[in-house]
Amino acid sequence: MQSSVKVLGKTLVASPERRGEADADWVVVQRVQGGEVAAFDQLILKYRERLFGVIYNMTANREDAADLTQDSFIKAFQSINRFQGQSSFFSWLYRIAINSTYTHLRKSKLRSFFSFEKMHDEDHVSEVINQLADSDTADRGALLHELQEKLNEAMQKLSIKHRTVVTLHEIEGLSHEQIAEITGATVGTVRSRLHYAKQLLQSELQGYTRL
Amino acid sequence: MKSDLNQSKVTIEDLLKLKRAERPPVEFWDNFDRNLRAKQLATMMEPKPWWLGLALGWKRFTPYALPTVGALAVLAVVFSVQSVGSDGGAVLSSGGNLRETASGLLSSETSRAQIGGTDELFAMTGDEAGKVESRDFEGEGGGQRTLANVEWQGDQEITVGDASVIGLMEAVMPQNLVAMLPGAGLHLVTDLPESTLSPSARTIAGNLPAAAEWDHSIDARLGVVRASLGESVAAFAGPAQPQVLTASTGQTSRQDRLLAVASAELPGNSERLLAGTVGERLTHRLDDDLIPTAVRRLGVGGNRVSLRF
Numbered sequence A: 001m002q003s004s005v006k007v008l009g010k011t012l013v014a015s016p017e018r019r020g021e022a023d024a025d026w027v028v029v030q031r032v033q034g035g036e037v038a039a040f041d042q043l044i045l046k047y048r049e050r051l052f053g054v055i056y057n058m059t060a061n062r063e064d065a066a067d068l069t070q071d072s073f074i075k076a077f078q079s080i081n082r083f084q085g086q087s088s089f090f091s092w093l094y095r096i097a098i099n100s101t102y103t104h105l106r107k108s109k110l111r112s113f114f115s116f117e118k119m120h121d122e123d124h125v126s127e128v129i130n131q132l133a134d135s136d137t138a139d140r141g142a143l144l145h146e147l148q149e150k151l152n153e154a155m156q157k158l159s160i161k162h163r164t165v166v167t168l169h170e171i172e173g174l175s176h177e178q179i180a181e182i183t184g185a186t187v188g189t190v191r192s193r194l195h196y197a198k199q200l201l202q203s204e205l206q207g208y209t210r211l
Numbered sequence B: 001m002k003s004d005l006n007q008s009k010v011t012i013e014d015l016l017k018l019k020r021a022e023r024p025p026v027e028f029w030d031n032f033d034r035n036l037r038a039k040q041l042a043t044m045m046e047p048k049p050w051w052l053g054l055a056l057g058w059k060r061f062t063p064y065a066l067p068t069v070g071a072l073a074v075l076a077v078v079f080s081v082q083s084v085g086s087d088g089g090a091v092l093s094s095g096g097n098l099r100e101t102a103s104g105l106l107s108s109e110t111s112r113a114q115i116g117g118t119d120e121l122f123a124m125t126g127d128e129a130g131k132v133e134s135r136d137f138e139g140e141g142g143g144q145r146t147l148a149n150v151e152w153q154g155d156q157e158i159t160v161g162d163a164s165v166i167g168l169m170e171a172v173m174p175q176n177l178v179a180m181l182p183g184a185g186l187h188l189v190t191d192l193p194e195s196t197l198s199p200s201a202r203t204i205a206g207n208l209p210a211a212a213e214w215d216h217s218i219d220a221r222l223g224v225v226r227a228s229l230g231e232s233v234a235a236f237a238g239p240a241q242p243q244v245l246t247a248s249t250g251q252t253s254r255q256d257r258l259l260a261v262a263s264a265e266l267p268g269n270s271e272r273l274l275a276g277t278v279g280e281r282l283t284h285r286l287d288d289d290l291i292p293t294a295v296r297r298l299g300v301g302g303n304r305v306s307l308r309f
Helices: A002-013 A015-033 A037-059 A062-078 A089-107 A123-132 A140-157 A160-171 A176-183 A187-204 B012-021 B026-045 B050-085 B098-107 B165-172 B199-214 B218-237 B254-265 B276-285 B290-294
Strands: B123-125 B132-138 B144-151 B157-161 B297-301 B304-308
Touching: A015 A037, A015 A089, A037 A062, A037 A089, A037 A160, A037 B026, A062 A089, A062 B026, A089 A160, A089 A176, A140 A160, A140 A187, A140 B012, A160 A176, A160 A187, A160 B012, A176 A187, A187 B012
Parallel strands: none
Antiparallel strands: B132 B144, B144 B157, B157 B304, B297 B304
């Protein structure tokens, strides 16, 4: 899955592939617009994990993320006739999801209930853990758990907008341009937010990272 | 735990990439799909609120509505400025009974002009019981459209709509009748230099020669229109209220117009102009504040301008 994520990241960043993906989505969208409602399932299957990932990393709550992901798909389905293909379906869907998440986070500002997914022990995770831990460290699981907790805490200390940029760029692997399109900010603003957010995260996680 | 860490090799980006590994188990997606399907069905079954259609309709209409509303607003402002501030505008005396005079004019049979055989180029109809007087024009398509509405909500409130009609009126109406309409240019097309005409009046003026070539009797009939409308104005103006409405070209000042009125009252005796009742009336009329204070309320709504005297 690690490799597929990397492939996914490349797909999102590389523009010719991205264009091909957008074209393929547009064909499916047109079928849905033409009345073939079942074709929307293809789009759900294609994007549900990515969308869930973004929302989950912003809310740090599995149930909220699931609800918001479902709501985003419902909203997209309801408004699909108004989608004119001026942007990619992917950007449009992400925009809906981000806006829904903003609204949710603003409403539940005072509530801080986090529920985390299990971190799968994949190649990249093992690599990082190996670098962080001494070779004789027996309890890798404990270190992983601690790291996950610290990471999420640090992420939740960021503002919603900074968290969004970090999530989309560092975790989902979107380009600055794509993030600008989704969030409605300029590329410069996206870069600035990313820089500022990483500085904050660096200070929060300084015990684990090098400068 | 920190003492166990080798801090020299891991960056913040590496740590954030760890978040990619946080994923729900496979069975989570079964439940997710089931819930999503249920929500989809519920949404499709749910009756849409009545206002949703309106909101969506307005959203679609908005890009086209805004320029239109803006243009109408500009038109209304220009129109109102013309009505209130223009020296070439109609002089409406606050002392006169506008409802009576205008209703008399609008309901008069003599105000019906016939031009071009059976085609009714310009007609005015009066509604004695109602509050709306309308002027209709038969266009090329044969259908009639309302060119202007004059509404009387009190004895002295006048509302004029569709300023585009003014150009047409300027072309076919005698100037003292055009003066009835606030904001009218008050010029006869043929009597003024082209630069002073409104675009619509210029178009009509340009078309008149062509129409005359096609129909040689048009000049004569226009003359009849002017004469008949002129009679009707003379009839409504009457001896009792000789100065209710006056009009002149855009170039003449208000003082000139008033002098002309006074001269008409006292023909051949301009020396006595400023004496007696006429002098008093003139003095009163020459007060520059008269027109602004005579207009008690100015209202703009859509493409309509409302003046309360």
